[in-house]
Amino acid sequence: xxxxxxxxxxxxxxxxxxxxxxxxxxxxxxxxxxxxxxxxxxxxxxxxxxxxxxxxxxxxxxxxxxxxxxxxxxxxxxxxxxxxxxxxxxxxxxxxxxxxxxxxxxxxxxxxxxxxxxxxxxxxxxxxxxxxxxxxxxxxxxxxxxxxxxxxxxxxxxxxxxxxxxxxxxxxxxxxxxxxxxxxxxxxxxxxxxxxxxxxxxxxxxxxxxxxxxxxxxxxxxxxxxxxxxxxxxxxxxxxxxxxxxxxxxxxxxxxxxxxxxxxxxxxxxxxxxxxxxxxxxxxxxxxxxxxxxxxxxxxxxxxxxxxxxxxxxxxxxxxxxxxxxxxxxxxxxxxxx
Amino acid sequence: xxxxxxxxxxxxxxxxxxxxxxxxxxxxxxxxxxxxxxxxxxxxxxxxxxxxxxxxxxxxxxxxxxxxxxxxxxxxxxxxxxxxxxxxxxxxxxxxxxxxxxxxxxxxxxxxxxxxxxxxxxxxxxxxxxxxxxxxxxxxxxxxxxxxxxxxxxxxxxxxxxxxxxxxxxxxxxxxxxxxxxxxxxxxxxxxxxxxxxxxxxxxxxxxxxxxxxxxxxxxxxxxxxxxxxxxxxxxxxxxxxxxxxxxxxxxxxxxxxxxxxxxxxxxxxxxxxxxxxxxxxxxxxxxxxxxxxxxxxxxxxxxxxxxxxxxxxxxxxxxxxxxxxxxxxxxxxxxxxxxxxxxxxxxxxxxxxxxxxxxxxxxxx
Numbered sequence: 171x172x173x174x175x176x177x178x179x180x181x182x183x184x185x186x187x188x189x190x191x192x193x194x195x196x197x198x199x200x201x202x203x204x205x206x207x208x209x210x211x212x213x214x215x216x217x218x219x220x221x222x223x224x225x226x227x228x229x230x231x232x233x234x235x236x237x238x239x240x241x242x243x244x245x246x247x248x249x250x251x252x253x254x255x256x257x258x259x260x261x262x263x264x265x266x267x268x269x270x271x272x273x274x275x276x277x278x279x280x281x282x283x284x285x286x287x288x289x290x291x292x293x294x295x296x297x298x299x300x301x302x303x304x305x306x307x308x309x310x311x312x313x314x315x316x317x318x319x320x321x322x323x324x325x326x327x328x329x330x331x332x333x334x335x336x337x338x339x340x341x342x343x344x345x346x347x348x349x350x351x352x353x354x355x356x357x358x359x360x361x362x363x364x365x366x367x368x369x370x371x372x373x374x375x376x377x378x379x380x381x382x383x384x385x386x387x388x389x390x391x392x393x394x395x396x397x398x399x400x401x402x403x404x405x406x407x408x409x410x411x412x413x414x415x416x417x418x419x420x421x422x423x424x425x426x427x428x429x430x431x432x433x434x435x436x437x438x439x440x441x442x443x444x445x446x447x448x449x450x451x452x453x454x455x456x457x458x459x460x461x462x463x464x465x466x467x468x469x470x471x472x473x474x475x476x477x478x479x480x481x482x483x484x485x486x487x488x489x490x491x492x493x494x495x496x497x498x499x500x501x502x503x504x505x506x507x508x
Numbered sequence: 509x510x511x512x513x514x515x516x517x518x519x520x521x522x523x524x525x526x527x528x529x530x531x532x533x534x535x536x537x538x539x540x541x542x543x544x545x546x547x548x549x550x551x552x553x554x555x556x557x558x559x560x561x562x563x564x565x566x567x568x569x570x571x572x573x574x575x576x577x578x579x580x581x582x583x584x585x586x587x588x589x590x591x592x593x594x595x596x597x598x599x600x601x602x603x604x605x606x607x608x609x610x611x612x613x614x615x616x617x618x619x620x621x622x623x624x625x626x627x628x629x630x631x632x633x634x635x636x637x638x639x640x641x642x643x644x645x646x647x648x649x650x651x652x653x654x655x656x657x658x659x660x661x662x663x664x665x666x667x668x669x670x671x672x673x674x675x676x677x678x679x680x681x682x683x684x685x686x687x688x689x690x691x692x693x694x695x696x697x698x699x700x701x702x703x704x705x706x707x708x709x710x711x712x713x714x715x716x717x718x719x720x721x722x723x724x725x726x727x728x729x730x731x732x733x734x735x736x737x738x739x740x741x742x743x744x745x746x747x748x749x750x751x752x753x754x755x756x757x758x759x760x761x762x763x764x765x766x767x768x769x770x771x772x773x774x775x776x777x778x779x780x781x782x783x784x785x786x787x788x789x790x791x792x793x794x795x796x797x798x799x800x801x802x803x804x805x806x807x808x809x810x811x812x813x814x815x816x817x818x819x820x821x822x823x824x825x826x827x828x829x830x831x832x833x834x835x836x837x838x839x840x841x842x843x844x845x846x847x848x849x850x851x852x853x854x855x856x857x858x859x860x861x862x863x864x865x866x867x868x869x870x871x872x873x874x
Binding site: 213214328330331358359360361362363364367385386387388389390391392411412415416425426427428429430431432433434435440441442443444445447448 | 577578701703704731732733734735736737739740743758759760761762764765766788798799800801802803804805806807808809810811812816818819822823874
């Protein structure tokens with residue numbers, strides 16, 4: 171058994187709109203190992219969610235199209251899998267949790283009906299056995315009185331409880347890969363802590379690989395082993411969590427870290443913000459997509475799109491023409507460069 | 509260590525004893541929303557107390573941060589201060605400045621204290637030149653059918669300031685101040701990004717040269733890099749125009765960055781109130797501990813070695829708050845027979861540090 175569970179290679183997912191072609195994901199490659207927790211960070215429109223939807227086979231033609239690329243999941247090429255085969259993978263071997271637990275549960279069915287449907291679909295069990303599995307999975311996510319709560323409707327649960335139900339549903343079939351798309355963004359911070367704690371314990375326990383999509387760098391710092399930073403449809407930097415947080419090599423990752431207000435920042439210092447706004451995904455700039463906002467851009471940045479390449483640190487890759495020569499220092503909570 | 513009632517730190521009483529350096533004093537503010545039943549013959553069956561007897565002061569030129577999770581009453585407080593909602597009880601004293609005629613025919617600026625909560629329509633209208641608000645959602649708070657010039661000049665028109673030409677000049681000046689191009693006056697909100705729209709909202713709030721601005725989650729809807737730009741802008745404006753801010757947010761790291769003093773709310777009450785660094789470095793209320801310990805810090809080593817206080821359960825319904833301390837149902841250190849019976853009052857625990865807990869204790873959370 172190979173260590174690599176998922177390999178995405180040169181994925182390009184485009185959408186046709188009235189204003190033009192949106193290159194939402196434009197040449198993304200990465201791998202996830204078994205048991206690895208990988209974070210995908212980036213701002214709105216960077217292509218994080220479309221990457222996840224592409225893996226799950228949820229891009230609907232004709233509006234959306236995976237133009238090129240390959241997604242290899244444990245030897246299966248997901249892009250060429252027939253729909254009935256894909257249906258077994260989706261929800262069974264790869265599960266997904268969405269941001270908004272309010273809209274991803276069906277309001278007219280009980281929690282139990284929805285959980286049992288998933289279980290019966292993916293595991294060869296009877297309805298009554300499925301009900302037992304469902305109750306157990308609610309117990310796993312620490313919902314009190316799991317057996318009786320199966321008969322409740324989604325509106326009878328709070329936001330945090332609904333997200334627990336979604337996690338229970340996602341993990342009920344013991345998937346090998348869990349894709350969590352902003353799973354805690356809609357929740358209050360104390361509830362977020364409960365949910366992340368729970369996800370971490372469950373994934374650890376079962377050795378599940380996780381792809382966590384978020385805009386919150388703090389969440390990634392606590393949860394993920396590896397991180398990829400996305401900008402305007404491409405990965406600009408990838409590496410271990412410490413590589414990215416302590417030694418960012420791409421001006422965008424560096425700017426993003428400098429933009430963050432920190433709870434432990436003792437001194438009031440001016441935030442090192444990234445100027446301007448992300449480009450329109452219809453009209454991407456020539457060359458490096460970050461160039462119009464970059465303080466270090468040269469002529470070469472206008473001419474050629476930099477590709478993700480190795481740095482002087484093993485496993486730490488960066489897509490910047492000037493990565494090797496730039497010395498990007500972070501301002502830490504003490505106000506001194508780390 | 510002194511103990512005392514909440515009234516001591518707001519120097520109870522009327523507007524007379526309000527210190528010169530205090531711009532706003534919220535005094536025993538209560539806001540209830542009725543719960544109604546029935547379709548044709550509606551009858552009130554109960555009330556949700558969104559804000560339950562809170563008091564605080566905002567000093568001239570400072571930023572007071574008001575933090576808490578959803579449903580804690582922070583936005584309701586903001587709307588009561590603006591009197592966009594009618595307070596059920598309590599006063600909102602504001603130190604206004606007015607131009608009055610002098611005996612020799614000139615004018616001079618005098619300041620006096622007025623209660624926003626009971627002001628009549630005319631007084632309120634005049635007050636709104638001095639108190640402005642910026643809302644959370646830059647998509648919903650701008651009229652999509654109005655041009656930027658129309659949106660930013662509207663407060664000027666409402667208050668009869670200047671001629672059409674002067675107003676247009678003022679709009680251009682304001683757009684430049686908030687970092688937008690003055691040529692964009694004829695554009696519509698949909699032509700701008702989220703961060704730019706929030707800048708338009710800030711330009712509108714600045715139009716009448718206010719002294720006090722309520723910022724209700726002004727950066728929550730924005731991406732991180734844009735959030736930093738808007739926070740920097742707000743700090744620059746405060747410095748340049750000597751503005752006073754009431755900053756409402758759920759993000760504790762943003763609040764630490766921008767505030768001078770911070771009040772933490774839970775279920776309609778202020779549970780802890782302190783200077784910024786005291787609150788973050790030596791918090792005393794168990795809810796503040798849990799809240800701070802739950803905020804992720806973008807530092808993998810620190811984040812993995814921190815102790816996290818995980819609270820049990822969810823926030824109780826404000827329609828039926830628990831007896832005694834409102835936090836007792838989720839509090840890790842609650843004592844039965846005490847915390848679920850007696851309501852703790854805000855008590856002074858140190859210089860400017862007020863805590864509403866029977867068993868307060870300093871705890872470092874990072």
